[in-house]
Amino acid sequence: MGRRTELDAVLEAGGAGPVLVTGPAGSGKTALLREARRVLADRGAPVLDVPVPAGGPAWDRFGFRAVLAAVREQYECFDADPRLPDALDEVSRLCTEDGYAGPWTRFCLLHAMSTLFTRLSAAAPVTVVFDDVDRLAEPALAAAPAHRAGHSVLASAAAPLGAAFPELVELGPLPPEDAANLLRRQGKAPVAPTAETAVRQALGPLWGNPGTVVSTVAGLRERGRWKTVEGLVRLSGPAVPITLPTTHPAFAVLAPLGEVGRRIVLLASGPGGLPAHDLPHVADAGARAGQAVDALVAAGLLEGDPAGNFRCRVPAFAAAVAEAAGSGARRRVHRRLVASLLESGSRADTLARQLAAAGRAVPRRPEFAELLRDAANALSAESPLRTCHLQAAWWHAATGADRIARQGEVIRHLVRTADYPAMAAFVTEAVQDGEPTHDEHPGFAPEPAVPAEDERVRSAAAATGGGPVGGEEAVAVRPDPAADERAGLALAAVLAAIHSGHPVAAAVRGELNRCAEAREVLTLADRWFAGERIRPADVVAALLPVWQRFGATGQPAWSGRRQEALLADACAVRDLVPVLAAVLGEDYRVPAAGPLSAHHRVCTAYEEGRWTETLAAVAELEAQETADDFAREHARLLAAEVSGWLGEPDRAADWLARVPDPGRFPHLRAWVQAGLYHHARKPEQAFEAGRRAFVAHTSTRDELGASRLLLRLAWLAGRAGDAGPARVVVDVAENFHEGRNSPRSFGVLAAVRGLAAGDETEIGKAERLVRRRGDHELVLLSGSSARRPRGWLREAYENTRAGGAARTARETGRTSPADGLAELSATEREILELIRTGRTNRQIARAIRMSEKTVEKHLSRLFTKAGCRTRYGLATSELGRHPDAVGA
Template sequence: MVRGREEELAALRAALAAEGGRLIVLKGPVGIGKTALLDETERTLRAAGTRVLPVRMGSGPGGRDDAFGLGPLVRAVRDRFEQFQAAGLAASLNTVARLSDAVGRETGGWAPSLVPALDSLFAGLAQQGRTVVLADDAHAVAEPAPMIAAARRSGCLVLAACDESAEHALGPGELLAAADQVVTLGPVSDDVAESLLRRTPGPRLDEAVPGILRTALGPLFGNPGTLLATLADLRERGRLTPFGGRLCLHAPSEPVELPGDHHLLRRVASLGDLAAHLLTAVSVLDGISVDDLPLLTEMTGSDLTAYGRVLDRMIEAQVLIADPVGRVGCRCPALAASAVGWAANRCDVSLHTLLAEQILARQPDAVDPAVLAGHIAGSGSNVVLDASQVSWLLGLAADDEPERPERAASSYAAALPRLPPSDPQHPPTLTRLVNLVVRTGRHELLRDVLAQYTEQGCARGSLEEVRLAAIMAALHSGEPPADEAVRSLLDAGPTGAEPIGFAQWWFGLPRTPGPVTPYRSRLVPADRMEVLSAALSGDFAACERAWHRSGGAATSRRGLDRLHHAAAMVDTATVMRLVLGDHYRIPTTGVPGVHRRVVRGYNRADWSQAMSAVRELELSYSTDTLAHQAARLLAADMCAARGESRQAAWWLGRVVPSPQPVAMRAWVRIGLFSRAGDHRRAVRLALRAGRRLRRSGPHVGLFLLLIRAVQIAVSIDDRHGAAELLEETELLCRETGTDTQEALLLARGLVHRDVELAESATELTREREDLPSLLDSCLAIARFAEDPRPWLREAHELATRCGASVLLEHIRAVARERGVPAPRVRGRGAQAVTEQRIVELVGEGLTNGQIALRLQLSEKTVENHLTRLFARTGCRSRVELAAVSLGGRLTRD
């Protein structure tokens, strides 16, 4: 709890070294760690032989009625009476105890004999030598000064801790004025905050949790008390769930709230109902300005002056913050989420409705049109608008469309429910809305579109836009439509010419009976839609033809190769971005957004983050999609490369048997056989699967399967198998009418042992940032290159970065075969990766011998790593060490 407080501890040690009576005040917000620092100071002083009297002000019976903190003082001296063998101490203590009772009965009145009694008590405490008084929570009593001043007069050194709010209270404020030194505690650094999170007992935290909490808590992330209390609250609510060997946040896209007893929420409660209403309004409206106060006061029927006074007090208490232009917002998103959670169901809709109705009933021209439009959009369909008002809303949206597309989307979404499908303005409004949703990523706006279609149908010529809305909503939400009318729209693929419909492809659902209407969208050019559909279905020939027709040739051959690789990994977000360009915003949430993080983490050798995203996909989106299957396959591949065979089998067992993604499934299976040492079986499986898929399809991902198999065949010097696989690769290129330059160069270079060709292919792989494929290529090239050392060194660095212990052993085996020294870990950065893996395996309960076997190290090497880790971190046990996140953030030697 005192990590990251080196400066403050040094200041306290220097102050405590001074002789004579002194007062040092330790100031900071609630939860910042003042008590932890006092406890550490007490341990240090006791170890040095100094007598310490810790007094917890405001504790025990009496509370704030004990205005001078006499009760806690009496209890503290009694608890440590034997340490102070001073004559007359008992009599002085009894006098103070009687005064404590008397002052309590007088409800805080002043007792004339209080000062001499305190002087006598502290003089007795100090007569045997140096004494330090630690007064925690000095702000918790109304008048702490008499006791603390008496201790200082007697020659005691006093260290008093108080909240930053003490400067606004008369009694505690005297301490700050009289202090010889004030030490202020600010927030801890992000690294220290994360280390506190990972030291909590229980399963190891998923890598994504600290980032989610950092976003939710904002400036409070550096407050240890708030941080750990929020984590404990998430556990208690069941939001933290053990899954896949980690403690993961269930539904991480949902808001994180502050604990119910957090001091900011208590402060709001102490200010009354008006403060609670104001906080809710600020949270729902995502901030308010001074101009909004009259409307809010009308809603509550309160006085504007009283409302302003409460607003000032909430800003003073740092519940709300004001920016330079006068807009007021919540201190952090978690506080806003707590405020919204207080309110009744659909509070956001009712608040927007009331504000919109009040503005429309008064002077709408005096209010910013965008503000009014925002309230109308937030009200759903509750606010009744006449035809002129709907036209005004559409005009505002059209004006916003070029520069403010997100605001325009909200306005169109607000106008659309107020336009019946028969209205001439309905089809163009729907077209513009769906186009803006694709452009901005605000897929939640499509729910009302689909609900209106279910209830009222759509106008002639609008079916394509509704179908696109259904596809985009289902793709990003990961949920199939509940309504059969909407579900039937998904039975056609993106262009209406695919062998299977979207629902079959994405969810594995059967078609619904009935005819399927071909798809022809006005939003996206037909050739672009054809590229999209052909890429995702693996029809390479159609994809390339459409790519060139759409102008994709201008982006070079590499753009098409990237498209094929993204489709092979079911990375739909990247596929759509490559095809649609700026017309499509890559989402950060939703199934495509999370799966894209899986793929990027895998390709960039950031496997810890990739595994975190796999777990997020499993816990946040319950319905199985094609992205779920692909993510599980990647998880199995990563676990196998790390030597975690049981975990790999567990992930592979979660893959649902389906026609998609069949090539990727075979790609992973041959990888698992190879990691387990059964290389020849992997090559045989690849040949069978490759031939079958080449003849019958689907072809998506087949190039990756064949290239991995070529790499394996070359690595075991299976020249016949490698030649057959090269033949399959060339046949696939001819039969599909495509030319994946990287795959052909690599296959020919490896099979013909042409280092120059293979090196050209690896440059393309580096450019594409597919580091696992680069690793396998380097390992294969090292088998026949004249000088294998550069290839082995690069493979070793990549395998270390991935934590791929199985591949590290393969690299050492190739080094022995080629008669060159095995590459070694270079620098602390690479060593930290090994240490991180050791800590992770310690957290899984493995012994040193089991860790050595898993990481292909000697048991002595594991013991040496652990010895250095214990010394560097200060951990005293394997359990404590397992709670520490290394991740390159350990103190350097």
């Protein structure tokens, strides 16, 4: 995979002497030699494969026992000289420990092996392949007899082996595109961009190492985290670190360094890295720490920056070390440094950094709180170091108002950074904050290897005049938190639960339920996980009063019925992101991962007409094990709708079949079903499916789906050109409004009447109504159905755009195509998408695994279908795009 140039170099070499393939462990040396053997065998060239074992006897310095075993096993593959058995017997007799003992016996052994290779093939020279030849004490003499006998020699080693191997083929890291293709082959399916990015970032410089990529993916698969969902490989549990397998060569570098090496890796993998001036505090002997750093830097696992900090280059390696060390290991290492720094009287900023990293592992001292807060204020708002500084400041803060203020700072910062896993962990720690002594906490017990550490910390603190920092005197039983503190923790627990999809833990709930206000806040999460309908007012009532105490936005950030209606629509389809953004204000950020954000991306991509991204977001949501059932139902309906417009009826039907009937959104489901019938050229069935839904589900609260379905029915009736269906739609719309009597139902009724009658005046009235409400779907559909829509449709678009309207065809550079899509094969659609992302023919060929010539043939057909002759024209053409029929 991705080694074509190196393979050609290996096959074309061989003139000056043995060829040596070099590269670090996992770079693909064995795979390259295997491919070379296959190519040579296909050409009819004889090949002798000599794998050098790792556990051979030390006295077999030339590896001739492996050669003998290979010749005997592959004997039938060669047109051998009849005297070859005699040569085998002679080498076997001499290849003993005594045979290696003296110069003369070694000479006889080499001469006998040369004779063996001379008799190996009488018809043609043999290519002798030595994999891992550097396992031998004298690899040059292993290859010499074969080369002298006129055979070609291919060998592999981690590094060059001198003049005996004059022709070198070095295997560097795979190019990023080849590494991505290798990743795709491991899953046997396209890999989601988020999963590829996660693996690439976790491996760092090892991303181009084939063996590392393969073994890491194998480890993820064993843990059930590498899953194929809807034809796309996804990474489950994206918040859980990716780890290297413990069999990786990096651990062979770490093993001799012992406990000091482990500490260095844990410290260097933290947000701030490991400053060089902290090395003397890492171990009892500073020289040992320096030597360990040198070894890790030489292995490419650590690097130093201009500021003098050492950082781990491979996050997956650090994660594996931390996992093996156990829960809280990194904090305990930082606690050790705190004790050492207190003894030596180090600078305040150095001490603050280690206190922040140690967190709860250092027993509470209120005087540390101000030190940590000052250090946090010196950091940028987005700095990852700020989180641990603020949390440590909260931990060391005195009880009362100061502690509540520090808690508010932590929660507001975590909202600003959208770090909801950290928020959940913070809440869990906070409710456990009444234990007699910190050192009894099971997650952060003192290191067994340092039994005197607590005494060192106490003694150092006493010497600095600060009093004890450990033991029962240091941490008294804290009284129950105040109501404000519990309410703030309840708000954080609710936000973490809704964003992650995990209900509030029973232990957390039991602690917080002692406060009436906290119970009311927790009710929002209870209702969400029970599947109840949530309104914007519910979110405001539950969160805003507590949020205001943190010094945040004083009022929900929306005004007027239009924006409130848009937020209500979002809540109706289980998209809480818009209302959370409105309530929490400018501090709120949408997290990059999680079920809530995945569903929000589904809704946003669909509204903006980015249908490929819509399907990708739906697949991402499907991979979320904790996704809300109703959000998943809504996303599947949108996926079915999009697939129908993309000309993929089977895929659309599959998505629709996975939505229960009637489910939470019966009218939205009927809207999709009617659309699929329409795409199948079955207008009567389309109309009847929609009409039946209104008859069967008169009491549903799916008002948004009902409005879309009515518009679709009106559109279908207009296309039929028959007054009968038009009257039916108007009757249904009137019954719908009579049952709802809402601003939306009135706007839908007005639009349906105008569309059914083709009345410009009625359409104009409907447009003004829905424009004020913000129903851009109704506006655009009404405009597209009017005889002279340009004047008022432009005005309607300008007004609704500010409220989040979808993009029109004009804005996206499209023209309205004829009904339906151009007939494109799956391969043509994939090539078209890659052309629109700026890929070259070679990149396209690699991405979809076909030759460049085949890509050119497909491009020729696409040019013909698009009616253009350039790649730019093809990329900007309407080919393969969907009609901009929003809401219809």
